[in-house]
Amino acid sequence: MIFPINNIRNDFPILHRKVNGKPLVYFDNGATTQKPVAVIKAMEEAVFEYNSNIHRGVHTLSNVCTEAFEKAREKVARFIGAAHTHEVIFTRGTTESINLVTSSFGEMFLNANDEIILTEMEHHSNIVPWQLLQKRKGVRLNIVPIRDDGTLDMETFDAFLCENTKLVTIAHISNVLGTVNPVNEIVEKAHQRGIPVLIDGAQAIQHLSVNVTDLDCDFYAFSGHKMYAPTGIGILYGKEKWLNRMEPYHGGGEMIKHVSFKGTTFNELPYKFEAGTPNYTAAIGLGAAIDYIESVGLVNIREYENMLFDYAISRMSEIENVTFYGTSAHRTSLISFLLNGIHPFDTGTLLDKMGIAVRTGHHCAQPLMKRLNIQGTVRASFAMYNTCEEVDALINGLVKVRQLFG
Amino acid sequence: MTVNEIQNDIIEEFGVLTDWMDRYSLLIELGNELNDFDETYRVEQNLIEGCQSKVWLHAWMENGKIHYVADSDAIIVKGIIALLIKVLNGRTPDEILSSDLYFIDRIGLKEHLSPTRSNGLVAMVKQMRLYALAFKSIKN
Numbered sequence: 001m002i003f004p005i006n007n008i009r010n011d012f013p014i015l016h017r018k019v020n021g022k023p024l025v026y027f028d029n030g031a032t033t034q035k036p037v038a039v040i041k042a043m044e045e046a047v048f049e050y051n052s053n054i055h056r057g058v059h060t061l062s063n064v065c066t067e068a069f070e071k072a073r074e075k076v077a078r079f080i081g082a083a084h085t086h087e088v089i090f091t092r093g094t095t096e097s098i099n100l101v102t103s104s105f106g107e108m109f110l111n112a113n114d115e116i117i118l119t120e121m122e123h124h125s126n127i128v129p130w131q132l133l134q135k136r137k138g139v140r141l142n143i144v145p146i147r148d149d150g151t152l153d154m155e156t157f158d159a160f161l162c163e164n165t166k167l168v169t170i171a172h173i174s175n176v177l178g179t180v181n182p183v184n185e186i187v188e189k190a191h192q193r194g195i196p197v198l199i200d201g202a203q204a205i206q207h208l209s210v211n212v213t214d215l216d217c218d219f220y221a222f223s224g225h226k227m228y229a230p231t232g233i234g235i236l237y238g239k240e241k242w243l244n245r246m247e248p249y250h251g252g253g254e255m256i257k258h259v260s261f262k263g264t265t266f267n268e269l270p271y272k273f274e275a276g277t278p279n280y281t282a283a284i285g286l287g288a289a290i291d292y293i294e295s296v297g298l299v300n301i302r303e304y305e306n307m308l309f310d311y312a313i314s315r316m317s318e319i320e321n322v323t324f325y326g327t328s329a330h331r332t333s334l335i336s337f338l339l340n341g342i343h344p345f346d347t348g349t350l351l352d353k354m355g356i357a358v359r360t361g362h363h364c365a366q367p368l369m370k371r372l373n374i375q376g377t378v379r380a381s382f383a384m385y386n387t388c389e390e391v392d393a394l395i396n397g398l399v400k401v402r403q404l405f406g
Numbered sequence: 407m408t409v410n411e412i413q414n415d416i417i418e419e420f421g422v423l424t425d426w427m428d429r430y431s432l433l434i435e436l437g438n439e440l441n442d443f444d445e446t447y448r449v450e451q452n453l454i455e456g457c458q459s460k461v462w463l464h465a466w467m468e469n470g471k472i473h474y475v476a477d478s479d480a481i482i483v484k485g486i487i488a489l490l491i492k493v494l495n496g497r498t499p500d501e502i503l504s505s506d507l508y509f510i511d512r513i514g515l516k517e518h519l520s521p522t523r524s525n526g527l528v529a530m531v532k533q534m535r536l537y538a539l540a541f542k543s544i545k546n
Contacts, residue, residue: 020426343480345459345525346434349518350482353426361458375479376458404431405481 003304008296008385011036015385022355025390030175030203030334030381031359032225035289039229042288046281054280055254055271069280072287073270079290080220081211082237086269089243090278093234094202095125097221098169100236100273101198102129104246105167105219112138114166119144119152119181120371121174124364126200130169140164146371150177150326157186161193168197172204176363176377177326178334180208187217196242202226206383207305207333209298212237224282228383229289233282236273243269250275301384305333308382312391319398325377334381336363339402344376347401351378354397409501412493413509420513429514433485440488443477454533456526459483463530465537471496472541474534483525486510486518494534499542503535 009015012034017024026034046068052061054069070085077085091097110116116130120143133139142160145153168190173180187197196218201210206227212220219242224233238246248255248266252275257265266272293301312335316322321340339347348360361376362369369376380394407415423429447464454461459480466473474491478484493509494502510519519527 343459345480346482348458350430353430375460400427404427404434406434 001300003300004296005304005385005387009387011038011292012385013037019355019357020353023393025354025356025393027380027382027386027390027394028357028359029206029383029386030226030363030379032231033206033228033383034385035230035285036228036292038292039285039288043230043281043285046284051281053277065280068284068287069278072283072290075287075290076235079294080205080235080237081213083213084240087237087240087243089236089238089270089273090283091221091234091236092232092279093223093225094200094221095234097219097234097236098126098198098200099129100249101169101219101221101238102133104249104273105196105242106133106137106139108246110137110139110166113140113164115140115142115160115162115164117142117144117157117160117165117168117170119170120146121150121152121177121179121365121368122169122171123175123200123202124366125202126169126171127367139166143367146177146179146368149328150174150179150331151328152179152181154182154185158189161189161195163193165190165193165195168195169200170197171200171202172210173201173207173332174326174365174368175203175334176336176365176368176379177328178331178336179326179328180204180330180332182330183215183217187215191216196239203333206293207302209302218242224286224289227286227289228292229286230282232279233286235286240269243273248272248275252276254278296384304384305382308386308388308391309333309335311388312380312382312394315391315395316398319395319402321402322398325372325374334379336377336379338374338377339398339405342401342405344378346405347378347398350401350404351394351397354393354400356394356397358394409493409497409505413507416489416492416509417512426514430482433515434481435485436488437478437481437484440477440484440491443475447475448477454526454529456529459525461487461526461530463533465534465541467541467544470498472499472502472538474537476530478526480525482518483527486515486527487530490531490534499538502538503542507531 014034050061050064052065054066073088074085077088082088116139130141144157147153172183183199190197198219199217201220201222205222218239220237222235225231255267255272255275257267323338325336344360348358351358359379420429448462452462452464459478461478463476474495476487
């Protein structure tokens with residue numbers, strides 16, 4: 001099949017604008033993706049045609065809005081292959097999803113001296129919540145180191161697994177290195193000892209076909225805005241058996257069955273974890289984003305993005321004096337690098353002058369930067385609407401940066 | 407020369423460069439020339455940490471005038487530092503406190519002094535003024 005790149009680009013109006021007088025080349029998709037018209041239309045319709053607070057309402061608009069919201073949940077459940085729709089919890093994003101597990105699962109199942117395994121390549125959002133739990137409850141954190149190619153040191157992972165281990169929490173794809181971690185193997189090994197696994201899928205959900213049932217993970221967290229949906233909406237998938245036993249995260253309306261000052265009973269899943277009015281407009285937008293991704297086909301997207309990634313790697317290797325961070329064969333969607341002797345801030349600033357948006361700095365992964373012994377990297381991250389011509393623009397840009405430095 | 411005369415000189419120097427590449431090329435050159443930073447000043451208390459780049463700033467008072475030395479790990483930031491030092495170095499606290507640094511905007515580098523850039527420059531300018539305020543109160 002020929003990938004309909006021109007049609008796709010036309011669906012994203014922002015891609016046609018200029019930045020600093022140059023056509024925009026947007027390679028900061030790992031931070032957030034742009035939104036297709038269909039997503040905005042769905043949200044516009046929700047706001048202008050049937051906006052009303054969901055659930056509880058007896059009137060027509062409330063029912064229509066509730067149906068649209070729950071339909072979005074069904075789409076997410078189907079998209080990730082969840083066994084039950086009520087295993088899909090709406091959150092504000094990956095960060096909140098992880099914090100929900102830390103609070104509710106942590107409160108219920110983790111105690112002093114219990115061990116949690118995480119890795120050196122985690123984003124701060126999968127480190128700091130656990131450090132807070134460490135403070136509160138005295139749990140221990142075992143950090144799996146990385147090898148020089150940016151893959152996990154699985155021997156150390158194996159050695160960490162023991163009877164005290166109560167949770168493994170790990171990124172599906174590293175936001176700095178692009179490494180695709182062996183999550184199947186990790187889940188299998190953890191489960192052999194009855195240890196649950198949380199996967200931070202923020203960088204994976206928009207690139208890989210994720211099936212939580214096949215993967216058999218216990219929790220899977222991701223954000224809408226990195227998969228062409230709006231900001232402020234995210235997902236926590238959790239296995240029913242855990243979610244049922246976990247305490248609510250926030251208290252408030254919607255999440256209760258009955259409230260009295262003698263005692264309160266909680267609503268059933270998933271509402272138990274969705275206190276207050278959720279961002280239903282954004283949830284409807286997320287549903288539309290899934291429709292959009294499925295209309296293009298995740299398999300086609302993957303194939304196209306792989307081609308783009310391979311092209312970018314081969315073109316990048318033409319530039320002299322570049323250091324790549326993350327060189328594993330199992331990586332995807334992004335390239336982290338430094339032009340030797342040039343600070344990432346300088347590279348990023350000069351590329352911006354040429355209309356090219358990349359991310360620079362520590363990428364919210366300071367422990368990983370320490371391991372790599374650098375202050376930061378330049379990161380170009382791809383989405384389905386990027387093109388080989390844009391990769392060429394990046395290469396020309398980098399050549400110019402080099403020239404400016406003489 | 408007054409603070410504003412120096413600023414006007416800089417505006418003129420950059421004004422003839424119409425292409426952004428030439429302006430940044432000059433900035434990089436200025437950054438590379440700023441090499442007088444004494445390593446003994448590269449200490450925690452002189453560090454202004456931006457999210458994107460680091461700045462070190464040291465200041466002292468001599469004969470009623472303030473002297474600054476500064477450094478950064480990013481060259482573009484260093485180039486802007488060189489300009490700031492050119493404008494504010496060897497000035498009295500009052501001159502520094504009353505200065506309006508309009509040249510940054512006029513040479514098209516305003517974005518680098520925006521708080522959202524988190525490159526340490528905004529905090530550096532603030533710190534330069536705080537030094538002036540501190541030295542002024544010591545003097546009084």
